Amino acid sequence: MKVIIAGTGAMGATYGSMLKKSGNEVIFLDLWQENIDAINKNGISFKNIGVEETIEGKAYLPSSYNESADLIIVFTKSMQLKEMLNDIRHLISEKTSVLCLLNGLGHIDTLKEFVKPEQILMGVTVLTAGMKGPGIFEVTNYGKTEIQNIVEEGKENALKVVECINNSGLPTVYSEDILFSIWRKACINGTMNACCALLDCNMLQLGKIEKSRELLGKIVEEFAAVAKKEGTTLNVEEITNLVCWFTTEEFQGVKHYPSMHQDLIQKRRLTEIDYLNGYVSRKGKEYGLDTSFCDLITILVHGRESVLIGG
Amino acid sequence: MKVIIAGTGAMGATYGSMLKKSGNEVIFLDLWQENIDAINKNGISFKNIGVEETIEGKAYLPSSYNESADLIIVFTKSMQLKEMLNDIRHLISEKTSVLCLLNGLGHIDTLKEFVKPEQILMGVTVLTAGMKGPGIFEVTNYGKTEIQNIVEEGKENALKVVECINNSGLPTVYSEDILFSIWRKACINGTMNACCALLDCNMLQLGKIEKSRELLGKIVEEFAAVAKKEGTTLNVEEITNLVCWFTTEEFQGVKHYPSMHQDLIQKRRLTEIDYLNGYVSRKGKEYGLDTSFCDLITILVHGRESVLIGG
Numbered sequence: 001m002k003v004i005i006a007g008t009g010a011m012g013a014t015y016g017s018m019l020k021k022s023g024n025e026v027i028f029l030d031l032w033q034e035n036i037d038a039i040n041k042n043g044i045s046f047k048n049i050g051v052e053e054t055i056e057g058k059a060y061l062p063s064s065y066n067e068s069a070d071l072i073i074v075f076t077k078s079m080q081l082k083e084m085l086n087d088i089r090h091l092i093s094e095k096t097s098v099l100c101l102l103n104g105l106g107h108i109d110t111l112k113e114f115v116k117p118e119q120i121l122m123g124v125t126v127l128t129a130g131m132k133g134p135g136i137f138e139v140t141n142y143g144k145t146e147i148q149n150i151v152e153e154g155k156e157n158a159l160k161v162v163e164c165i166n167n168s169g170l171p172t173v174y175s176e177d178i179l180f181s182i183w184r185k186a187c188i189n190g191t192m193n194a195c196c197a198l199l200d201c202n203m204l205q206l207g208k209i210e211k212s213r214e215l216l217g218k219i220v221e222e223f224a225a226v227a228k229k230e231g232t233t234l235n236v237e238e239i240t241n242l243v244c245w246f247t248t249e250e251f252q253g254v255k256h257y258p259s260m261h262q263d264l265i266q267k268r269r270l271t272e273i274d275y276l277n278g279y280v281s282r283k284g285k286e287y288g289l290d291t292s293f294c295d296l297i298t299i300l301v302h303g304r305e306s307v308l309i310g311g
Numbered sequence: 312m313k314v315i316i317a318g319t320g321a322m323g324a325t326y327g328s329m330l331k332k333s334g335n336e337v338i339f340l341d342l343w344q345e346n347i348d349a350i351n352k353n354g355i356s357f358k359n360i361g362v363e364e365t366i367e368g369k370a371y372l373p374s375s376y377n378e379s380a381d382l383i384i385v386f387t388k389s390m391q392l393k394e395m396l397n398d399i400r401h402l403i404s405e406k407t408s409v410l411c412l413l414n415g416l417g418h419i420d421t422l423k424e425f426v427k428p429e430q431i432l433m434g435v436t437v438l439t440a441g442m443k444g445p446g447i448f449e450v451t452n453y454g455k456t457e458i459q460n461i462v463e464e465g466k467e468n469a470l471k472v473v474e475c476i477n478n479s480g481l482p483t484v485y486s487e488d489i490l491f492s493i494w495r496k497a498c499i500n501g502t503m504n505a506c507c508a509l510l511d512c513n514m515l516q517l518g519k520i521e522k523s524r525e526l527l528g529k530i531v532e533e534f535a536a537v538a539k540k541e542g543t544t545l546n547v548e549e550i551t552n553l554v555c556w557f558t559t560e561e562f563q564g565v566k567h568y569p570s571m572h573q574d575l576i577q578k579r580r581l582t583e584i585d586y587l588n589g590y591v592s593r594k595g596k597e598y599g600l601d602t603s604f605c606d607l608i609t610i611l612v613h614g615r616e617s618v619l620i621g622g
Contacts, residue, residue, distance in 0.1 A: 198509070198611060201618040209614035215607070292603030296526070300509060300611075303520035307512040 002069040010129035012075035022168040028059040038135030047138040062087035078275040085114040104275030118153035148178035190276040193260035207247025273301040313380040321440035323386035333479040339370040349446030358449040373398035389586040396425040415586030429464035459489035501587040504571035518558025584612040
């Protein structure tokens, strides 16, 4: 299979490297010239579950590459997805599947502006990887990847893509209800990410504040109300139990600072809040739902962005 | 008039010193032994609008003093009011007026547990003072003090107290609607204090965040809804205009960090949130009102307390 990785950060580099090692033709696209140059010169330096590897790679700016592929995997920050899709629209042919594994909500609408529904594949992954510098990456946990077509006509391609990624060594399954998985993961991020960023704390500390369950449960309720309007049923109590479990000692990564905390507090970068609580707040208004907690959380996270980063 | 200052922090020391200088008998009570000792040894060292003064003072622990007074002014942090009233209950005679100038909501209920309604005087002050160390204080702005009895029978005493404080040099007026003034000030504190503490910013920065007016206006709305149930009508738009004005360059103190920011972020102390947004949240539930923004703000401020101070 010919695969284009559209966005060669930690996640893109990991999927691309694994796919390349297992015999696929892989092209890496990125917007960061230093990263492109490093990959072309030195290959992808890859610490793969502790094992050091170097994978030869061809990297380009999207505008400098002109050949289509069977599969494009988009791997940007949520707020850069639209720009990336615009940059690669010349690479999407009739036979190209476009797979989106980004966290967050609202990406299907964005994809539909550039890709026919039968070519869109959505997925969720819990793989964890990091970028150490231009061309230098580390994957610490393969996690599981779930993938599904968004309309029936895409199923055959989805199954092929699942097989291809699975064969590369990354455990991947076909999902019968990817929207549910996307919403469930969004609930986890919309509670852990947003609250830990606002309170400047890790997940264990979040679990220990007064009314922690009330806070997390109310956020999940609001996510579930919007999900329901969009055709996905979430069991509020089950998901609340799940997110609360992430704040207990029982969960190994409990002292982890979620990615939004890392972005906002540690790296002073804009967050993905508009694709989590911000999406629920925006859609809640459209559907006439009360999403006050997500409304306020979104205002406060943008407020922290403004105070810490300016703008 | 014989006056007892129950709580000799910056505010208590200022009112006490001014009352003493103008010929009243003043007793200073406090719970901090070092402060008591410093006052008894060196008097009150007072930087009074730039002028250095020393006022001789007699200071005691509440339990070490046994004589009643015409007026007791309580000047504690909100959360210490109840304990202080309990400590001074033996000093409250039939002829004692008890004046409370604390910020925040809910104090009348606390006062009523210890003092007859006809002896309770409520007030609002915008005087600004600071404590520099044991026995050392500074007042930077006399502001205005408003005072009213909470039941008609207390009016005569209220007028006497207004005259007495006014004669001391602190501009003081009799208020025809002290509840309105208390609620209006609570709106200012419930917006500026809570939001600047949560966002770790000053008032100018608060004014510059996206949806600042929506945020502040929604908080004011919730305060107004509870106030209405308690007999006070607040004009939401007027008060929202007022609080928004505090975040503009036009307001001189705009780069000021409100007291809750100082308490929580700078000094790592517990905040008075339960007497502002927390009161509205609690009472809102009792009255069946939606006070989601105050609910979440209260949870988050207590969350920050837990993260920063432990607990």
